[in-house]
Amino acid sequence: MKIAILSRNSKLYSTQRLKEACVQRGHEARVIDYLRCYMDITSHNPKLIYQGEPLDGYHAVIPRVGASHTFYGTAVVRQFEMMSVFPTNESTAISRSRDKLRSLQLLSRDGIGLPVTGFANSTKDIDGLINLVGGAPLVIKLLEGTQGIGVILAETQKAAQAVIEAFRGLNANILVQEFIKEAGGSDMRCFVVGGKVIAAMKRQGPPGEFRSNLHRGGSSEKVKLTPEERSTAVRSAKAMGLNVAGVDILRSNHGPVVMEVNSSPGLEGIEAATGIDVAGKIVEFIEKNADAKNTRDKGKG
Numbered sequence: 145m146k147i148a149i150l151s152r153n154s155k156l157y158s159t160q161r162l163k164e165a166c167v168q169r170g171h172e173a174r175v176i177d178y179l180r181c182y183m184d185i186t187s188h189n190p191k192l193i194y195q196g197e198p199l200d201g202y203h204a205v206i207p208r209v210g211a212s213h214t215f216y217g218t219a220v221v222r223q224f225e226m227m228s229v230f231p232t233n234e235s236t237a238i239s240r241s242r243d244k245l246r247s248l249q250l251l252s253r254d255g256i257g258l259p260v261t262g263f264a265n266s267t268k269d270i271d272g273l274i275n276l277v278g279g280a281p282l283v284i285k286l287l288e289g290t291q292g293i294g295v296i297l298a299e300t301q302k303a304a305q306a307v308i309e310a311f312r313g314l315n316a317n318i319l320v321q322e323f324i325k326e327a328g329g330s331d332m333r334c335f336v337v338g339g340k341v342i343a344a345m346k347r348q349g350p351p352g353e354f355r356s357n358l359h360r361g362g363s364s365e366k367v368k369l370t371p372e373e374r375s376t377a378v379r380s381a382k383a384m385g386l387n388v389a390g391v392d393i394l395r396s397n398h399g400p401v402v403m404e405v406n407s408s409p410g411l412e413g414i415e416a417a418t419g420i421d422v423a424g425k426i427v428e429f430i431e432k433n434a435d436a437k438n439t440r441d442k443g444k445g
């Protein structure tokens with residue numbers, strides 16, 4: 145098969161591993177910087193052009209679209225879909241996953257466990273919002289943050305009021321969330337491929353840090369999930385319409401609660417912690433599913 149890997153940087157661990165796994169399994173793979181593609185969207189014969197030449201003959205595409213380039217990146221994925229190329233994750237599902245509010249609404253609709261969460265744009269009733277999630281301590285999140293940046297723990301009512309007020313002044317969209325203290329600064333990253341959890345790790349923030357993100361200096365180790373955590377991860381990926389997903393779960397007093405669902409989960413941390421060939425599992429998924437008729441959306445929506 146001929147497989148395109150959409151990535152801005154061919155030297156990234158995840159990009160290299162995916163390419164390696166494609167080649168190891170007998171496929172042809174090419175890393176494509178999606179920001180440098182341009183497209184012919186008007187013709188009956190949709191085209192993508194890269195480095196002066198049309199991208200032809202691809203069977204599958206693995207999108208690794210960065211959070212800051214969702215708009216253009218998903219347009220390129222959509223163009224591949226219009227060309228009947230099978231994407232590991234569809235453009236619509238990637239867009240969905242990039243909006244924390246939309247994601248939580250979709251998960252909630254499917255009855256998946258979530259921390260008690262309130263949303264506000266520029267509410268005047270700050271105390272009402274704080275009470276909605278049970279008062280301080282609580283977590284305040286910028287809707288479009290990633291890698292733990294824009295996630296704040298407000299330990300007192302006063303701190304919560306001040307932070308919400310500050311964000312309101314900046315016209316920022318924020319989520320206010322019950323603080324899951326019992327998680328102790330750790331979470332479970334469940335790597336889902338094709339409706340199965342193929343690898344899982346526990347991430348732990350450094351001492352004094354409630355955020356477990358590896359980018360914030362957290363550490364990770366292999367973990368055994370409970371059946372409930374496993375099914376929560378699988379159902380979450382399904383609710384988002386993602387074939388490949390990193391589902392982050394906290395262990396709360398009221399069972400597993402989902403933090404977020406990532407559509408381009410990194411491979412380095414999970415492969416190091418578990419020793420599992422995650423890249424190989426993704427390519428195996430493509431082998432089983434990459435059939436033009438499986439390109440469900442054909443770029444619609």
Ligand code: ADP
Pocket residue numbers: 259283285289290291292293294295321322323324325327329330331354355356357392394403404
């Ligand atoms: P990001 O997209 O920036 O990673 P997350 O919503 O995943 O934002 O939050 C980052 C980390 O902060 C989580 O992995 C978790 O460890 C911690 N965290 C976030 N929300 C809560 C919460 N409500 N209770 C406890 N810890 C939280």
Ligand code: MG
Pocket residue numbers: 291292357392403404
């Ligand atoms: Mg996160």
